[in-house]
Amino acid sequence: MYLxxxxxxxxxxxxxxxxxxxYDGLGPMLVAPLKASLVFVADLSRxxxxxxxxxxxxxxxxxxxxxxxxxxxxxxxxxxxxxIVGRHVLIVEDVIDTGLTLNYLCKxxxxxxxxxxxxxxxxxxxxxxxxxxxxxxxxxFTVPDELFVGYGFDLQERxxxxxxxxxxRTES
Amino acid sequence: xxxxxxxxxxxxxxxPPRFANRAELECAKVLDYYGVPWDYEPTTFVLESDEEGRIxxxxxxxxxxxxxxxxxxxxxxxxxxxxxxxxxxxKLRERYPDVRVKLFYKRDIERLxxxxxxxxxx
Numbered sequence: 567m568y569l570x571x572x573x574x575x576x577x578x579x580x581x582x583x584x585x586x587x588x589y590d591g592l593g594p595m596l597v598a599p600l601k602a603s604l605v606f607v608a609d610l611s612r613x614x615x616x617x618x619x620x621x622x623x624x625x626x627x628x629x630x631x632x633x634x635x636x637x638x639x640x641x642x643x644x645x646x647x648x649x650i651v652g653r654h655v656l657i658v659e660d661v662i663d664t665g666l667t668l669n670y671l672c673k674x675x676x677x678x679x680x681x682x683x684x685x686x687x688x689x690x691x692x693x694x695x696x697x698x699x700x701x702x703x704x705x706x707f708t709v710p711d712e713l714f715v716g717y718g719f720d721l722q723e724r725x726x727x728x729x730x731x732x733x734x735r736t737e738s
Numbered sequence: 739x740x741x742x743x744x745x746x747x748x749x750x751x752x753x754p755p756r757f758a759n760r761a762e763l764e765c766a767k768v769l770d771y772y773g774v775p776w777d778y779e780p781t782t783f784v785l786e787s788d789e790e791g792r793i794x795x796x797x798x799x800x801x802x803x804x805x806x807x808x809x810x811x812x813x814x815x816x817x818x819x820x821x822x823x824x825x826x827x828x829k830l831r832e833r834y835p836d837v838r839v840k841l842f843y844k845r846d847i848e849r850l851x852x853x854x855x856x857x858x859x860x
Contacts, residue, residue, distance in 0.1 A: 628771050639747060640772050664850070666772040673773075694846060697774065697806055711845065713852065 569707065569731040574717060575609070577706050581686060582613025584704060585656065592654045592681075593617055597646065599671065600624040602660035605718035605726065606688045606706075610658060621646045625667065640670050655680040660718055661689040661709075665697035672700065689714070746770045750804060751777045761814045761847050762800055768850065769801070777802040781809070783837070785829045797826045799839055809839040814847060 585594070596614075598607040600622055611620055624644040655675060662668055668685055676683055686704035691711065715721050716728030725732075743754055748770045755778035757763040762778075769776045780802050786795040799809035811827070813820055820843065827841055842850075 628768060638771065666768065666774060669774065670772050694842075694849070696769075696803065696808065696810065696840070698808070699806070711849065713849075 567730050568709075568712070568714060568733045569717075571717075571729040574731065578606070578609045578688075579613045581704050581706060582610060582615070585610075585686065586614050586616045588703075589618070589654060589656070590616055593619070594654045594656050595619045595621060595648065595650060596656050596658050597621050597623065597650075597671075597675070598658040599667070600644070601726070602718045602720065603658050603688070606660055607658040610686070619648065621648050623671075625670070640667075642674070650675060650678050650680045652679070652681050654682045655684075656703075657683070657685040659685055659687040661691065661714075662687045662700070662702060663691040663694040665695050665700050668700050668702070669697040688717075744770075748773050748775050749777070750775050751780060755779075758800075759814055762812050765801065765810075765812055765842070765847070765850070769803070774806075775804050777804065783830055783834060785826060785833060795826070795829075797830050807838060809837065810842060811839065812842045812847065814844050 596607060596611060596618055598604065598620070601624075607620065611618070622644065623642055623646050626638070626641050626643050628640070657668065657671055657675070659668060662685070672683060672685075684701045684703040686706075687702060688706040689709045690702070690705045690707070691709060694711075713734040715725035715732050715734050717731045718726050719731070720726045721734060743756075744767065746755075746766065749755065749766075755766065757766065757778070766776065766778065779798050779800060782796050782798045784793050784796050786793075788794050799811045801810040801812070802808070803810065811823070813823055815823070820841075823841065827839065830837065830839060
């Protein structure tokens with residue numbers, strides 16, 4: 567086990583306190599890309615004690631695109647339900663490593679003229695960043711170069727439901 | 739081995755890229771998928787010249803990301819075997835301190851492959 571449910575709960579609560587302090591009176595909108603951030607955003611939302619909204623979007627995965635045989639560009643499979651013009655948007659990510667996904671989201675959502683755009687991530691691997699100029703305002707844990715399952719992270723759609731975060735050991 | 743050359747949309751180079759291996763191709767495809775402008779081997783950095791100005795040692799990073807002003811070198815060698823490349827990288831940073839360059843090791847590529855299910859076998 568890498569992080570226990572207690573450690574996760576404590577850190578998420580701290581992030582919630584920081585966010586409610588920074589966004590007090592702004593009515594932020596939490597935007598979570600499906601699916602791995604689902605557990606995190608559910609806990610984070612409950613840790614934020616100021617009024618806020620939740621919305622979700624889903625990106626076509628690179629893998630799924632490759633499976634169809636075409637060389638495509640990333641696109642939204644599910645867009646936000648709400649308008650974000652003039653809103654304070656906080657993207658809730660499960661993990662940031664290369665920054666490619668978050669970069670795309672920031673560019674796409676930035677075109678819709680939100681009042682502000684920032685990101686919170688549960689896990690961060692800054693040493694693998696390809697895109698640096700990202701508005702990552704809150705980081706739960708900076709993690710080593712490991713694969714994780716549990717707390718929303720999956721292995722072929724399994725283990726998302728595990729309450730703790732585990733390191734996945736693969737045979738080489 | 740002949741590698742496919744897809745019709746890249748975020749490629750900013752003039753000539754079609756000729757990748758040295760599958761890992762480079764797959765990295766290019768991921769960058770292109772996410773719409774991050776990239777170029778392939780656009781710059782040769784001179785690391786050492788002899789007394790007559792002839793290039794003795796040079797380094798040409800694989801990718802350049804103009805929006806990030808970042809060079810990326812992709813290596814499929816194990817981290818323990820990249821001493822020579824690391825030495826070149828160190829030299830590059832000494833001679834060109836303003837140049838931002840990042841080395842992606844075999845392990846980094848494998849992580850990308852796991853995340854994006856890249857085809858690195860061939």
